[in-house]
Amino acid sequence: MPPRFRSAVSAALIALSSLLVPFGALAAWASYGLADTGRYVTTMAPLSADPDVRNAVADTVGAGIMREVDHKFDGRPVRGSVGPFVHDAVHSFTQTEAFRLAWDAGNRATHDAVLRALRDEHDEAGLAGGPVTVDLAPVTAQVKQQLAEDHVPLADRIPVEHTALAVLPAGELAGLRKGFHVLEVAGFWLPVAAVVFAVAGIALAVHRRRAVTATALGTALGGALLGVALAIGRRLTLADLPADVSRPAAGAVYDALTATLHTVAWLLIGLGLTVALTTLLTRYVRLRRLARRRAAEAKVPAPSRARV
Template sequence: MDVPRAPGPSSEDRPLTPGERDHYRRLSQREALRHRRLRYAATSVLLVLAFVLSPLAVVATWADSQVSDTDRYVQTVAPLAKDPAVQNAVTDRLTTRVVDNVDIKGITDALAGALAKTNAPPAIVDRSHLLAGPLKNALTTAVHTVVQKVVTSDQFAELWNDANRRAHAAVVKVLTGEGNSAVQARGDSIVIDLGTVVDKVKQKLVDEGYEKAANIPDVDKTIPLFQTDKLDDAQAAMRLLNVVGTWLPVTVIALAALAVWSAPAHRVTLMTAAIGIGVMMVLLLVGLAVVRHIYLDSVPPATLPPDAAASAYDTLVRFLRDGTRTVLVIAVITALAAYLYGPGRGARFVRSVSTRATGATGRAMAHSGLRTGATGHWLQTHRRWTTGVVIAAAALILLLWNYPTVAGVALILLITVLVLAILAVLAAASTEKGAES
């Protein structure tokens, strides 16, 4: 027989005692703190990964563009053809190689034989070999003048670009250590074959009256661009970058986005991510400057004069520098935008000034009869949404832009700010009453 229950609330439904409420509150706070710590830990790991990978992403993107885009590659090396230091180096090297292949001793021996046949005095015949030095100097001067005309001409620049365009397919082989075309890896050097230019020089010598130049044997037609005892290591690193070049930038963006999403404070994390990536870009620029000094110290003057080596390095990495500066500017803009959306005194001041300016402009439009009505009211109601769409569109343009520049980023920023200002003015001009409220 069941014992009848006493009337009143059951033990499960009774209110918590003060002690139980305190215990429940402590458990909730402990669990919330644990959850918050886990989110901070995940955010920290994601940010560190994004920071470490961001310089590699910039370098990988640059390397991929040089390999996959022929026009970009030719655009990279084109200035070398008109650089005075490089022109002088090419002129001197080609002159030396042409003159070295002329048999000066054979000429003086032939002259001595001819003099002997004409019964010239023995003293003159015996001293004919002394003409070798002046003859070589005269030939060097003449050949140097002709070669310099060719190398400094617009035609040389065209030949240079054509040679590099044809050689672009060989760049991939160079980076993988299999170069066997116009651009080649030879031991610890990277060289470019200027066979077309050498043939043009020989033809120019013939045209200038040096018919014997047509009989000059084929000379070494390669010019070293780089020399380093770490070429094998560089090729291995480049192959790795080429494999992940497409995905590294996407990975960095995804890691930063996940860090912002997982963080308890989204705005602060966004600002931290932008500042961290900006710092890494500064370190990359410093690293490029250090590598430049190391490279210049490693190139023997006999291989490439220091000024020509410096011009070659600066020209070949200029797009990498430009890309690094572009990412740095984007990071600075992102950090400033995140700050301006925050509670700081400076951020509140900027927002207040911009709001008063756009509001005053909108009210002036409304007073003059240029009211935006329902459209303006909709813009005012959906202010956050429209702002997000405009900013997202600007970010999408930057992502889809193959090679954005600092000037391009500045232009997109200006257009974005202008569009946001126009939308704010249109929202404020919906009605006079709405604009003043």
């Protein structure tokens, strides 16, 4: 194979490998991080202590309870007497161990429901054309118990209904299911392809040391692009939220879910720059030693020819 052709193919493979680095990291994160219920619940667990998340949950649950109260009492004027107690009790409830347990249970139930719908093409919700839902009755029951223990008036009359909260719209289920299946495949093959292309590019290179440096710099660039994509994704995600959704709470959730990706991005940048710098320093030291050896050889006088 001609050297020029080898260099061109090597450069193309290394460039392709660098391009696949951020996409491979995203696909692997979605496939092995978000798609694992245990990891998801563990990632979300610390948010139960986040003030913004607590306030958002308290406002949502409190509003839901008051809607049930209004419906139960058929519009009779009880909101003014019960509302402040409900508000204070729900906010107090978010600081208890019971809330942390309910938070983990709710996240686990939600994640299981979504995964079941995405992985099972014969899911009942999908066949019926309805959304994927989660029952909020356990959380309402725990809040009701807390209100009763605090001796809030009419707390024992708060209805505990099996309220279905839609977490995945029916119209988006088919498209999300196809995308999820693609991610499951890409989560394995994209990182493998990135490594294979990098190794092949280095092996085909005429100057392998330069190829290693280029691959390392490409890896660092891929990590930087991943970090930029996460920052842009955060801004776009928060900008598209409905007006009634707490942006600080949503930002906290986004940061928690993408914390692993941020770590991966910095690791790629650090690893790539370290390898590139090490390769350049090794080449510099080798060239210096070679220059010194040649200078030393030039100072040694040539041996005199023996006279015949």
